[in-house]
Amino acid sequence: MIMKTASLGFTKLRTVDIVMLGLLMALGLIVAKFNVGTEFIRLNFAFVITAIMAYWYGPTWAGTIAAISDILGTLIAGTTYFPGFTLSAVLGAVLYGIFLYDRKVSIKNVVVSQLIIAVFVNTVLNTLWLTVLYKTPFVSLLPLRLAKELLVTPIQMIIIWIVLNLPQFKQITNRLFLNR
Numbered sequence: 001m002i003m004k005t006a007s008l009g010f011t012k013l014r015t016v017d018i019v020m021l022g023l024l025m026a027l028g029l030i031v032a033k034f035n036v037g038t039e040f041i042r043l044n045f046a047f048v049i050t051a052i053m054a055y056w057y058g059p060t061w062a063g064t065i066a067a068i069s070d071i072l073g074t075l076i077a078g079t080t081y082f083p084g085f086t087l088s089a090v091l092g093a094v095l096y097g098i099f100l101y102d103r104k105v106s107i108k109n110v111v112v113s114q115l116i117i118a119v120f121v122n123t124v125l126n127t128l129w130l131t132v133l134y135k136t137p138f139v140s141l142l143p144l145r146l147a148k149e150l151l152v153t154p155i156q157m158i159i160i161w162i163v164l165n166l167p168q169f170k171q172i173t174n175r176l177f178l179n180r
Contacts, residue, residue, distance in 0.1 A: 010060050020176065021061065024053045025069050032073060041148050043155065050089075051096045051160045055105070056173065059097025066093035084129035091125070092117045105164040110157055118153040 013021070028049035035042040054062035070089040074081045099113035127145045131138045163169060 010064075011058065013061075016176065017057065021053065021057065021065055024049055025065050025072075028053075028069050029073050029076065040144070041151055043152055045159070047092075047156055048159060048163055050093050051100060051164065052169075054093055054096035055100040055164060056176070057097075058101040059094040062093035062097045062101075063090040066090050080133075082129060082133055084125070084132065088121050088125050088129065092121050095121070100164070105161065107161060110161045110164070114153055114157045114160065118149045118156075123149050 028046050031049055032044050032046040035044045037043050050062065050066060053065055057065075066089040067086050070086040071081065095113050095117050099109045103109055123142070123145050127138060127141050130136060130141055130145075
């Protein structure tokens with residue numbers, strides 16, 4: 001008798017895929033510690049790692065690794081864990097996966113995915129989580145968070161598009177997934 005299992009959207013991983021997901025998770029945790037900018041506008045490059053993971057492994061694996069990374073990052077930093085931010089991390093990774101996985105890297109896909117993440121996840125949800133956590137009025141936080149997203153989002157779009165279109169990145173992608 002052959003047992004069938006539901007895949008739940010998870011593609012079967014090869015050993016190299018498990019290693020790459022682990023490396024990307026570790027790299028994401030490290031990169032997230034380094035910020036560029038001021039107190040008001042901080043940019044770290046962990047979003048690039050998430051976009052790469054989503055491009056290579058799709059929304060299901062990217063979302064799963066984003067959840068694990070968020071929880072591990074909180075434990076490593078010793079900060080207060082809040083499940084809302086884990087949900088935001090998962091949604092961001094899933095959205096990148098929906099727009100980038102098994103698709104040609106186009107300006108349209110990068111812009112649309114980043115706009116949805118910037119507006120819905122970063123501005124609305126993360127502001128809501130901050131409101132719940134710190135009991136600060138949503139309306140008072142929203143203008144500052146919106147201004148930050150207006151400045152940072154175009155930079156993120158450009159960086160993602162450039163990275164995913166680098167000849168070196170395409171070469172790595174071809175080597176990793178040629179025999180898949």
